[in-house]
Amino acid sequence: MxxxxxxxxxxxxxxxxxxxxxxxxxxxxxxxxxxxxxxxxxxxxxxxxxxxxxxxxxxxxxxxxxxxxxxxxxxxxxxxxxxxxxxxxxxxxxxxxxxxxxEDKLQVGVKESLRKLREAGMRIWTLTGDKQETAVTVGYASGQFTAGTKLIDMELAFNEGSPRLEHNLRQALTQIMSNPHREHALVVSGARLGVLINIHSELFRQLSTRVDTVLCCRMAPLQKAEVVRFVKELPTKPVTLAIGDGANDVGMIQEAHVGVGKLWIMGFMKLWGKVLAR
Structure with a gap:
């Protein structure tokens, strides 16, 4: 800006x-x-x-x-x-x-909320513009990752260059499938997202649907909407919910089946407060 x-x-x-x-x-x-x-x-x-x-x-x-x-x-x-x-x-x-x-402090009850969402069968993707180190640290603080979570960094898959990329992606997929009882998380940067979605979409689809959670960092607003569209078009046709609190989340919120923005949250909390007061 x-x-x-x-x-x-x-x-x-x-x-x-x-x-x-x-x-x-x-x-x-x-x-x-x-x-x-x-x-x-x-x-x-x-x-x-x-x-x-x-x-x-x-x-x-x-x-x-x-x-x-x-x-x-x-x-x-x-x-x-x-x-x-x-x-x-x-x-x-x-x-x-x-x-x-x-410092962007987490609200009270974040860990418990994420745990309840997982128990309800929801898969959680975090889409953020933050630097990867920041996003991963917040992931641990919010309970999205645990001490036992195996982080699969897509940046490492790219490091050996394009000729080895598909091999590295398949290797990551094999690693996940050979340890089905361990929690896995996929970490993707916005710089790599276009290649994964447009060129290696099938492999990325298999990877992202087999891990417990996906963290997309360094995301531009348009990329957030693109990821929501990618999830909507998965073979299982999931219902998507996008939650955001800033102007850079508008595209993502509009793209999802259900979109929740800051004004909606504030309005709901105000209404709920009145109900409790009664």
């Missing part, structure tokens, strides 16, 4: 925030190594991390940016795509400012 500001002295800045995977490749200066160390440390504590960067724009660059954004915002077709492209043209040559970390 980026904004353009002009100070009272007339200097124009582009200020950008986002995930480290999105910001750091665009950086050309700033405390890169130190920030990476901080990010890793924060993520291992289960904190939610954001990077911040800036760029000074000349008046010519600012005028060109205004022209690009005006044309994009008044486009008659693919308006959002063109707006993103206009900002992407500006979001280069950034100066890294640093990173922030926020």
């Amino acid at each position: 980026s904004i353009i500001i002009r100070t009272t002295s007339g200097t124009v800045y582009l200020l950008t925030k986002g995930a480290d995977s999105a910001i750091l490749p665009l950086v050309v200066s700033g405390p890169l190594d130190r920030t990476k160390e901080h990010i890793q440390s924060f993520a291992l504590e289960g904190l939610r991390v954001l990077c911040f960067a800036a760029r000074t724009l000349s008046m010519e660059e600012f005028a060109e940016a205004q022209s690009m954004l005006t044309k994009a915002r008044t486009a008659l077709s693919e308006r959002q795509v063109k707006i993103r492209e206009a900002y992407a043209a500006l979001e280069t040559q950034l100066d890294l400012l640093g990173a922030t970390a926020v």
Whole structure:
């Protein structure tokens, strides 16, 4: 996410925030190594991390940016795509400012709720934009993973390159099937999701339906909706429920058979409070 500001002295800045995977490749200066160390440390504590960067724009660059954004915002077709492209043209040559970390505390009863959902026969997929280390730490804290859960990291399957990918996926599937009484969890990053769904969809389908839970991290909003669509189209035709509390969850909520958003939850709690009061 980026904004353009002009100070009272007339200097124009582009200020950008986002995930480290999105910001750091665009950086050309700033405390890169130190920030990476901080990010890793924060993520291992289960904190939610954001990077911040800036760029000074000349008046010519600012005028060109205004022209690009005006044309994009008044486009008659693919308006959002063109707006993103206009900002992407500006979001280069950034100066890294640093990173922030926020503790997102779990609500009381999360572990118990997840356990009850599993006992009811529901399979739980977590779709998050968080860094993998953060997402895994939260997975343990919420009871989604236990000390005995075997985590199958799809990143490792990709490490040996495309020629070995299918072999590694089949090896992971064999590992799961040979230990049917052990809990398994699949960990997938958004960067790998497209290849798994579009090229190795059958293997990914078999893997994801044989594990106890799936964690998808570093997800873009559109990818969250894509995963829900993927689950809806499984041979068993499951009924999907998507729960989210932010604007980046809207696509996922709309795609599911049943969608629950923050306003719905707040309304339900308010109504339930009135019922209890009576």
